[in-house]
Amino acid sequence: MRILFYVPDNAITHSYMPTLWPHLLKALTPPAHQVITVDGNVIRLNPEQLADYIRREKVDLVGIGGMTRTIHRSYAVADSVRALGVPVIMGGPHVTEEPEEALQHADAVACGEADALWPQMLADFEAAKLQPIYRADDKPSLENYPILGWEKMDFKQFTLLPRWLYRLLRATGYERYDINITPVETGRGCPYRCDFCTVSPFFGEKVRFRTNENVIEELRLLKRLGRTFVFFVDDNFAINPPRTKSLLRDMIEAGIRMPWAGQISMNLLRDPELLDLMKRSGCIGVFIGLESVLPESLAQVSKSFNKPEEYAHIIAELHRRKIYSVTGFIFGIDADRPGVAARTWEVLRGWTPSFFPIFSQLTPLPGTPLFKMLRQQNRLEQRHWLHYRPYGAAFQPKQMTPAELETEIRTAWRLAYSAGSVLERMRRLRGRRWVHKMIYMFATMAFRGVYFRQMTVRAWLRATWSYRRALWEVFAGRPPVAEPPESHPEPVGAD
Numbered sequence: 001m002r003i004l005f006y007v008p009d010n011a012i013t014h015s016y017m018p019t020l021w022p023h024l025l026k027a028l029t030p031p032a033h034q035v036i037t038v039d040g041n042v043i044r045l046n047p048e049q050l051a052d053y054i055r056r057e058k059v060d061l062v063g064i065g066g067m068t069r070t071i072h073r074s075y076a077v078a079d080s081v082r083a084l085g086v087p088v089i090m091g092g093p094h095v096t097e098e099p100e101e102a103l104q105h106a107d108a109v110a111c112g113e114a115d116a117l118w119p120q121m122l123a124d125f126e127a128a129k130l131q132p133i134y135r136a137d138d139k140p141s142l143e144n145y146p147i148l149g150w151e152k153m154d155f156k157q158f159t160l161l162p163r164w165l166y167r168l169l170r171a172t173g174y175e176r177y178d179i180n181i182t183p184v185e186t187g188r189g190c191p192y193r194c195d196f197c198t199v200s201p202f203f204g205e206k207v208r209f210r211t212n213e214n215v216i217e218e219l220r221l222l223k224r225l226g227r228t229f230v231f232f233v234d235d236n237f238a239i240n241p242p243r244t245k246s247l248l249r250d251m252i253e254a255g256i257r258m259p260w261a262g263q264i265s266m267n268l269l270r271d272p273e274l275l276d277l278m279k280r281s282g283c284i285g286v287f288i289g290l291e292s293v294l295p296e297s298l299a300q301v302s303k304s305f306n307k308p309e310e311y312a313h314i315i316a317e318l319h320r321r322k323i324y325s326v327t328g329f330i331f332g333i334d335a336d337r338p339g340v341a342a343r344t345w346e347v348l349r350g351w352t353p354s355f356f357p358i359f360s361q362l363t364p365l366p367g368t369p370l371f372k373m374l375r376q377q378n379r380l381e382q383r384h385w386l387h388y389r390p391y392g393a394a395f396q397p398k399q400m401t402p403a404e405l406e407t408e409i410r411t412a413w414r415l416a417y418s419a420g421s422v423l424e425r426m427r428r429l430r431g432r433r434w435v436h437k438m439i440y441m442f443a444t445m446a447f448r449g450v451y452f453r454q455m456t457v458r459a460w461l462r463a464t465w466s467y468r469r470a471l472w473e474v475f476a477g478r479p480p481v482a483e484p485p486e487s488h489p490e491p492v493g494a495d
């Protein structure tokens with residue numbers, strides 16, 4: 001049987017990293033079947049083109065991913081596939097919470113982790129006994145995690161560089177300088193239960209890990225394939241610090257130090273031994289969900305283990321080890337008022353400059369405590385995911401209008417990525433080597449692209465021109481300018 005896995009596109013950005021689930025499920029597919037993966041974020045196909053592709057490739061069954069953010073695209077694709085008479089199976093966090101909705105577009109839905117469900121669904125499909133809903137009763141152990149067939153993967157689709165720059169590198173023989181990212185998971189689950197997050201409800205509060213040997217075998221394969229960068233997709237890579245340290249030590253001992261990034265919550269980054277091991281094993285970046293600089297906002301989303309008074313110190317400790325931080329902030333929590341963006345930036349601009357902030361609106365995802373609370377309070381836009389708007393507010397914030405919330409997000413991005421702010425941070429990096437400053441500038445441009453559309457050569461040239469003074473700083477050999485005084489947050493909008 002020929003199976004197509006389709007990753008729906010988010011209609012905005014190019015994807016720089018393969019999505020893991022198709023590769024994991026492919027490894028769990030009995031070898032008698034053939035599996036093809038199409039990622040809509042790198043190969044944009046309209047419904048007619050996809051139909052042509054499915055006919056040409058003689059696909060018998062299509063599996064489609066279901067995240068809330070892209071579910072409207074998943075359903076549109078599923079409808080066009082089924083119009084061809086080809087059955088569709090869907091899975092993922094959104095359809096796990098909304099299986100009845102998904103069944104209007106699919107023949108069957110996998111609810112929860114599908115590691116064990118998928119082979120069962122295939123067997124039932126072949127025996128013409130496919131059921132509409134499959135539920136994973138147990139959380140799979142990751143002890144026997146399969147080694148994924150990365151050697152058969154066409155990674156070229158996922159270059160981090162804009163296509164025109166990648167083509168230029170290839171034409172001039174410098175292709176090896178392309179940056180490529182591979183997702184690797186080492187564990188699942190998180191006991192912290194932040195109100196807006198689906199990870200604790202979906203993967204559970206009990207954390208499960210792959211063995212160190214199993215992870216290292218995959219890393220060895222990636223190194224052999226010339227992969228240059230690994231992203232550990234675990235939601236909280238250091239959730240069990242002794243285990244994380246033992247994995248990092250084993251990586252160092254096995255001689256597979258390679259550049260990596262991961263997601264770690266701020267409370268776990270207080271540990272200098274962990275930071276040292278991260279550095280020694282090749283860590284160059286860490287995503288930290290800081291969410292807010294206001295203790296009352298953190299308390300409202302059950303994330304009081306984040307301590308705003310420690311943020312600056314932790315970013316500086318990471319910076320000292322040349323580890324960049326990507327810091328996520330959420331606006332729209334009940335304690336947030338108009339002015340929250342400016343207040344947040346006032347705090348952030350005092351930090352050591354090697355961090356890249358990302359700002360989003362609070363999003364009520366089905367299955368989360370936040371979703372339930374907003375529904376009970378009649379503040380939720382019904383089935384907001386079916387008419388998704390980038391950075392749109394899908395609920396009624398408590399102390400702002402939805403339009404004000406959207407303005408706050410726009411303001412935060414402008415403040416953080418304006419030419420003046422970037423120049424200010426570059427000046428404080430003056431003592432650093434030019435390579436470090438160049439990487440910083442490139443990463444700034446890339447993170448800017450999360451919000452500002454810049455997929456064309458023209459858009460990149462425009463952004464480069466606006467940052468010309470900051471770029472000039474890359475080669476300036478003058479001493480760094482003084483750090484701005486450390487700021488202390490006060491309640492937003494306080495009288």
Ligand code: B12
Nearest residue numbers: 010017018019020021063064067068091092113114115198
């Ligand atoms: C890596 C990651 C990203 C990367 C994605 C890049 C990439 N190419 O993969 C980046 C950083 C870009 C990203 C962005 C976003 N992400 Co994200 N991300 C993740 C993360 C950390 C890991 C995903 C992963 O690989 N998991 C491991 C695999 C094995 O698990 P899985 O995907 O769930 O697949 C299993 C099952 O769900 C099932 N399954 C999944 N699909 C299918 C399909 C079929 C046919 C079948 C049978 C089964 C099946 O089988 C798999 C094996 O059990 C998850 C959290 C998590 N731990 O999963 C969040 C997560 C998926 N992201 C989330 C969110 C909200 C976002 C953003 C909207 C954030 C934002 N504010 O912008 C964006 C939107 C991205 C987009 N598509 O447009 C939410 C999604 C919740 C939801 N209800 O949809 C998650 C769960 C995190 C959370 N805090 O709740 N993300």
Ligand code: SF4
Nearest residue numbers: 190192193194197235
């Ligand atoms: S936001 Fe992070 S720390 Fe909180 S529950 Fe989700 S994965 Fe865990």
